Amino acid sequence: MMVTLHVNGVANKLTLAPWTTLLDTLRIHLGLTGTKKGCDHGQCGACTVLVDGRRINSCLTLAVMKDGAQITTIEGLAKDGALHPIQRAFIDHDAFQCGYCTPGQICSAVGLIAEGRAHTADEVRELMSGNICRCGAYPNILAAIEQVISQKSAAPPRDGGP
Amino acid sequence: MNNFEFSRASDVADAVRQMAADPGAKFVAGGTNLIDLIKEGVARPSRLIDITRLPLGRLDETGDGGLRIGALVPNSDLAYHPQIEKRYPLLHSAILAGASPQLRNMATTGGNLLQRTRCFYFYDTTTPCNKREPGSGCSAIDGLNRMHAILGTSEHCIATHPSDMCVALAALDARVLATGRDGERSIAFADFHRLPGDTPQFDTNLKKDEIITAIELPPKGFATNYSYLKIRDRLSYAFALVAVAAALEIENGAIKEARLALGGVAHKPWRDRQAESQLHGAPAIRESFVRAADNVLRDARSFGHNDFKIELARRAIVRTLTQAANGTPQSQGDKRIR
Numbered sequence: 001m002m003v004t005l006h007v008n009g010v011a012n013k014l015t016l017a018p019w020t021t022l023l024d025t026l027r028i029h030l031g032l033t034g035t036k037k038g039c040d041h042g043q044c045g046a047c048t049v050l051v052d053g054r055r056i057n058s059c060l061t062l063a064v065m066k067d068g069a070q071i072t073t074i075e076g077l078a079k080d081g082a083l084h085p086i087q088r089a090f091i092d093h094d095a096f097q098c099g100y101c102t103p104g105q106i107c108s109a110v111g112l113i114a115e116g117r118a119h120t121a122d123e124v125r126e127l128m129s130g131n132i133c134r135c136g137a138y139p140n141i142l143a144a145i146e147q148v149i150s151q152k153s154a155a156p157p158r159d160g161g162p
Numbered sequence: 163m164n165n166f167e168f169s170r171a172s173d174v175a176d177a178v179r180q181m182a183a184d185p186g187a188k189f190v191a192g193g194t195n196l197i198d199l200i201k202e203g204v205a206r207p208s209r210l211i212d213i214t215r216l217p218l219g220r221l222d223e224t225g226d227g228g229l230r231i232g233a234l235v236p237n238s239d240l241a242y243h244p245q246i247e248k249r250y251p252l253l254h255s256a257i258l259a260g261a262s263p264q265l266r267n268m269a270t271t272g273g274n275l276l277q278r279t280r281c282f283y284f285y286d287t288t289t290p291c292n293k294r295e296p297g298s299g300c301s302a303i304d305g306l307n308r309m310h311a312i313l314g315t316s317e318h319c320i321a322t323h324p325s326d327m328c329v330a331l332a333a334l335d336a337r338v339l340a341t342g343r344d345g346e347r348s349i350a351f352a353d354f355h356r357l358p359g360d361t362p363q364f365d366t367n368l369k370k371d372e373i374i375t376a377i378e379l380p381p382k383g384f385a386t387n388y389s390y391l392k393i394r395d396r397l398s399y400a401f402a403l404v405a406v407a408a409a410l411e412i413e414n415g416a417i418k419e420a421r422l423a424l425g426g427v428a429h430k431p432w433r434d435r436q437a438e439s440q441l442h443g444a445p446a447i448r449e450s451f452v453r454a455a456d457n458v459l460r461d462a463r464s465f466g467h468n469d470f471k472i473e474l475a476r477r478a479i480v481r482t483l484t485q486a487a488n489g490t491p492q493s494q495g496d497k498r499i500r
């Protein structure tokens with residue numbers, strides 16, 4: 001099937017078998033290997049990307065069902081060479097060990113902040129529970145996300161970008 | 163995944179027509195259950211009919227003051243809809259107790275009703291399972307059955323229905339609207355899911371060619387005295403061992419109306435009218451709730467690993483009714499059970 005996927009602002013026309021997941025499309029067909037395959041069954045969050053601004057698990061998504069959608073992966077978060085604030089905060093807080101879960105954690109955190117429903121540490125923990133970290137970097141992941149949330153509430157909203 | 167044809171439905175009639183034309187076809191909505199089952203080889207559809215572009219994504223008031231929820235409304239949008247938060251907080255709470263934010267963004271109202279059991283043997287195609295392969299036997303009855311049912315089981319299947327959302331919909335007396343070749347019908351929630359009996363391959367009474375178009379909620383939302391308590395092996399992102407939805411109407415300390423539905427204990431969300439009517443007129447105090455719990459569990463039967471569930475369910479029922487009566491519903495953020 002012919003589909004067009006807008007990935008990180010670039011339109012890609014692809015011919016795909018209908019059983020191809022969005023995860024495999026990104027990694028294999030588009031060479032965007034930043035998005036990780038952990039469980040491949042919706043149980044870990046490593047494959048989290050943003051589709052039309054909402055965080056989803058790309059391993060349980062058929063690419064053909066997202067024809068025409070805007071997709072943002074970890075590769076698309078930095079703008080003009082500047083890291084996304086969440087990426088910056090993950091580095092500042094050393095919010096990873098092996099790094100395998102990190103692209104999913106970061107995309108999920110970007111989605112979380114856009115949703116605007118996490119205000120307390122408990123709420124961040126609960127609303128980030130779709131991302132498992134095998135290394136147990138949770139305290140630092142939490143600190144990184146809390147930092148960006150507090151900066152957001154202090155500063156006027158930025159335009160553009162997810 | 164097995165190879166399959168893929169097509170989009172252009173309207174509801176087209177979806178029904180396409181389904182009728184291919185006995186091996188399946189509708190796909192959020193895909194969070196179906197794609198997983200195809201990957202496991204448990205579902206092997208000849209065709210997927212994509213229904214996500216149908217106009218079933220609205221939430222509207224009904225003539226009688228209730229709400230009609232389109233089958234494609236994502237679980238997260240439903241949970242956070244202002245009308246749901248305000249008028250049906252039990253449903254809000256139950257949805258947020260399930261899955262993860264990513265999955266709730268994908269999962270749809272209709273798909274949630276039709277998600278299949280999480281019985282490990284159902285997923286493991288190398289083992290006998292009457293639900294997956296009718297007549298092959300049930301591996302769980304004498305196997306690992308810690309997650310399995312304690313009410314309404316049969317010698318053919320002891321699986322549970324895994325949904326949280328459905329437990330709240332059962333308590334709220336929702337209705338399911340479905341359209342098939344014979345037109346549209348409205349199904350009471352209690353009649354939608356079924357017990358396993360000797361045909362556990364059928365989870366629901368929906369017909370093969372029918373598509374769910376909407377769920378209807380009656381006006382009464384029990385927004386003052388309600389609670390959804392889910393007990394599981396870890397605090398988030400895990401299926402229920404036992405879940406309880408309680409909704410009460412209390413007048414001068416006496417229970418005017420009681421709704422009680424259980425998840426994780428049966429092949430369908432478990433409602434017990436006898437236990438509910440016993441609560442009517444009773445004082446809203448612990449003793450009444452203990453009696454109700456004993457009543458709900460009067461015929462409970464366990465299978466070894468899940469023996470603990472009977473006592474767990476008893477305590478969870480008492481606790482949830484107490485939370486509801488006190489107007490202190492279980493928080494799905496701060497997981498402390500008070």
Ligand SMILES: Cc1cc2nc3c(=O)[nH]c(=O)nc-3n(C[C@H](O)[C@H](O)[C@H](O)COP(=O)(O)OP(=O)(O)OC[C@H]3O[C@@H](n4cnc5c(N)ncnc54)[C@H](O)[C@@H]3O)c2cc1C
Nearest residue numbers: 042191192193194195196260261270272273274276326374
């Ligand atoms: C890791 C994980 C954890 C989870 N944890 C929980 C949990 O704790 N609690 C919980 O409640 N759920 C949980 N879920 C399940 C999730 O809620 C369901 O998978 C989801 O609600 C299914 O909706 P969907 O739209 O994705 O369905 P799909 O996967 O698209 O479809 C499911 C079934 O419904 C059929 N279907 C879909 N829409 C219609 C329609 N309108 N008419 C007729 N047939 C239709 C499909 O043909 C298919 O058979 C979890 C899922 C995963 C993967």
Ligand code: SF4
Nearest residue numbers: 281291292300319320
């Ligand atoms: S409990 Fe039901 S789903 Fe599980 S093995 Fe037995 S028949 Fe299959």
Ligand code: FES
Nearest residue numbers: 038039040045059
């Ligand atoms: S790889 Fe998608 S959730 Fe684990």
Ligand code: FES
Nearest residue numbers: 097099133134135
């Ligand atoms: S940093 Fe290793 S899995 Fe999270």
